Amino acid sequence: EAQVTxxxxxxxxxxxxxxxxxxxxxMNHEYMSWYRQDPGLGxxxxxxxxxxxxxxxxxxxxxxxxxxxxxxxxxxxxxxxxPNQTSLYFCASSAGLSNQPQHFGDGTRLSIL
Amino acid sequence: AQTVTQxxxxxxxxxxxxxxxxxxxxTSESNYYLFWYKQPPSRQMILVIRQEAYKQQNxxxxxxxxxxxKAAKSFSLKISDSQLGDTAMYFxxxxxxxxxxxxxxxxxxxKLTVNP
Numbered sequence: 001e002a003q004v005t006x007x008x009x010x011x012x013x014x015x016x017x018x019x020x021x022x023x024x025x026x027m028n029h030e031y032m033s034w035y036r037q038d039p040g041l042g043x044x045x046x047x048x049x050x051x052x053x054x055x056x057x058x059x060x061x062x063x064x065x066x067x068x069x070x071x072x073x074x075x076x077x078x079x080x081x082x083p084n085q086t087s088l089y090f091c092a093s094s095a096g097l098s099n100q101p102q103h104f105g106d107g108t109r110l111s112i113l
Numbered sequence: 114a115q116t117v118t119q120x121x122x123x124x125x126x127x128x129x130x131x132x133x134x135x136x137x138x139x140t141s142e143s144n145y146y147l148f149w150y151k152q153p154p155s156r157q158m159i160l161v162i163r164q165e166a167y168k169q170q171n172x173x174x175x176x177x178x179x180x181x182x183k184a185a186k187s188f189s190l191k192i193s194d195s196q197l198g199d200t201a202m203y204f205x206x207x208x209x210x211x212x213x214x215x216x217x218x219x220x221x222x223x224k225l226t227v228n229p
Contacts, residue, residue: 031215033215033216035217035219041221042117042204042220042222043206043217044219048216094215102215106156106157109156
């Protein structure tokens with residue numbers, strides 16, 4: 001089954017404690033990205049990757065890091081989380097062709113206390 | 114930069130009736146894609162319908178159809194014969210046609226409630 005898998009689904013942690021949200025896709029997609037969803041703001045892109053070792057900033061990259069060492073994985077790293085990063089996070093992947101839809105993971109709810 | 118505006122934060126409709134969700138966008142691009150995504154309480158992002166800007170014919174997927182007005186930069190979603198399972202947040206989204214960032218620009222969403 002084609003899917004994008006995010007882990008964890010939920011996480012409550014404290015300010016400053018490094019955390020990683022993993023994202024893995026099994027569709028051999030070249031393009032992957034991270035979005036955050038906040039009430040009243042919709043979804044906003046954090047980072048994206050067009051292929052292995054190729055990443056770039058989206059609209060709200062501050063406080064986040066990513067890496068793309070393998071095609072299937074695209075982890076989101078919060079080196080020093082802060083309360084304003086409390087949000088719902090989505091990973092998405094696509095074949096990199098604009099006429100193909102993006103597949104979304106089920107979301108990760110992060111709470112930073 | 115592209116922007117997407119959904120002017121209706123919340124809407125409600127009776128089961129079996131028809132409802133239309135509004136979306137306008139701003140872009141200088143001539144070729145692009147528009148999407149409607151549904152987010153039920155389970156939080157999944159589900160693609161409802163997609164429209165390619167260079168196609169004049171409005172997209173249709175079963176009970177879901179769009180009214181795409183390119184000159185007016187309007188992309189509304191019509192849901193016919195509304196069902197309780199249509200209760201969800203609906204997001205309108207824009208994407209440039211050319212390859213590259215593949216970034217989806219989302220509106221702020223419309224919360225739709227279908228009442229029995």
